[in-house]
Amino acid sequence: MELTSEEVQHIAMLARIGLTPEEVETLRSQLSGILAHVNQLNELDTEAIPPTAQVVALSNVFAADEVRPSFPPEEMLANAPDREGNSFKVKAVLGYET
């Protein structure tokens, strides 16, 4: 199956990756090839087979609800690209259309 450039651009927006026109074309061709390969899975009848999400025989692992020390703000902010006081600084979140 062949993806269209519009589909690639739509996926890129969902993934929040801004692609150049050249990248869109390269990925359109490469992703189409990979999808053609993985479509071989349709050869298998899996109607009666349950899905496996993970293989550990564990579910609902709980931790005790107790107060523990947390990291000081300075350590958590040390890698921030931009900050103001004890906050991560970002562009305006409200007030525009996406």
Added chain:
Amino acid sequence: MRPNSLTDCTVAELRTLLDNRELSAKDLTRAYLDRISDVEGVLHSYLTVTEEIALTQAEEADSRMAQGEKGPLLGVPMALKDLLSTKGIETTCGSRMLAGYRPPYDATAYRKLRDAGAVLLGKLNMDEFAMGSSTENSAFGVTANPWDSSTVPGGSSGGSAAAVAAGETAFTLGSDTGGSVRQPASLCGVVGMKPTYGRVSRFGLIAFASSLDQIGPFTRTVEDCANVLSVISGHDPLDSTSAPVPVPDFSEVLSADLRGVRVGVPAEYFVEGVEPGVESAVRAAIERLRELGAEIVDVSLPSTGYALSTYYIIAPAEVSSNLSRYDGVRYGYRTTEGNDLIDTYLRTRDQGFGPEVKRRVMLGTYALSAGYYDAYYVKAQKVRTLIKQEFDRAFEKCDVIVTPTSPSVAFPLGSRTQDPLSMYLADLFTIPANMAGIPGISVPCGFSDGLPVGLQLLGRAFDEAGVLRVAHAYERSCDWHTRRPEPTAASGA
């Protein structure tokens, strides 16, 4: 080939020298630092060499030994794949996105090695976010294979494998999501193990595909592997997928005798596409196992040919979710060119991620998107069930399964970078174990065209002991693991 020197020793040999006070941890650390500066110009296994930290840690190990403390790794130098968090020490994941990132905490595996007295020499090169099979996807340059610097070391833990092969450290840790420990171990002629999913805590391991990722050691011998695995294994409340099961002393299960052990050979791993030199080395190793007393039985894993496709849906799906955290807000790279919030995300992720990471985020986003979720993601999860069921059935007939680790020996640098599918095929034989969550090891079993060939042994979940036992007996019966490369610059390069 070169004469064996201090930096070629196994961990067990170093242990004897350290315990007999013939050598201090500090002198040993200096010897490795010298070796690193001798060969890094050719290899580029390391992204960061932590010289001062290593010498300080070595002094601490020397004083612990002077106080009478014992331990298999006390004073032994090691290095870590650059996706294991090390507090205050740059941890890049081979990505521009994390250049300069200094984690605020240590990974549990590193903390356990530190508690055991191992000495950190540095952080090792890798494919960006562990996505790749050649280490060519690193944002910080390629790593060469010590056996032939015109070929790849494998990946994604290529730096971890090359560093052990070249004597730049005594052992390393890597991570294995689809073969990223076993395949580079095979291509570099060292021992590499992926433990059972849940055996080793992944707290502080930067996530790639969370239902598949597992940390594992690279060593020169199976005995060393057993010792490192014993130290890093065990339940950790900080990783809810780590298994609350007892950890044996893996070094105590090693034996040279394979009588009563049933070794399964799956026909699906001896197919067209396996290089003749690889197949003949693996066939010879199977004969050796028979001579050592093992019973060789045929087993069938019919869905093997579908594992790669299953992986290239499930792993990218988990990638698209895990890597959504790289938004340039709390840590990592942020573009300076963003016009608004969305534009900042788009440019940050376009500029911060390399081509393979983008490819997988895109593929996973597609597989999880409306209208395709059932056709791709759920379908792949169902095939994953088939793969696991087939291993369960095979292990009713045998104790371990033996296969080639990789269909090929190390391939030339640049030969597969233009065709993603040809690169993905390098993991054909390692991916199924990740799908089923079972342990696997690669041990050297010969050479083809002067390049190492790896033998893969797979076992039942949490039966690392069974895998290590067979691997050790095989290793004792041959001398492949004693060969050492002498890295030199590629002719004409």
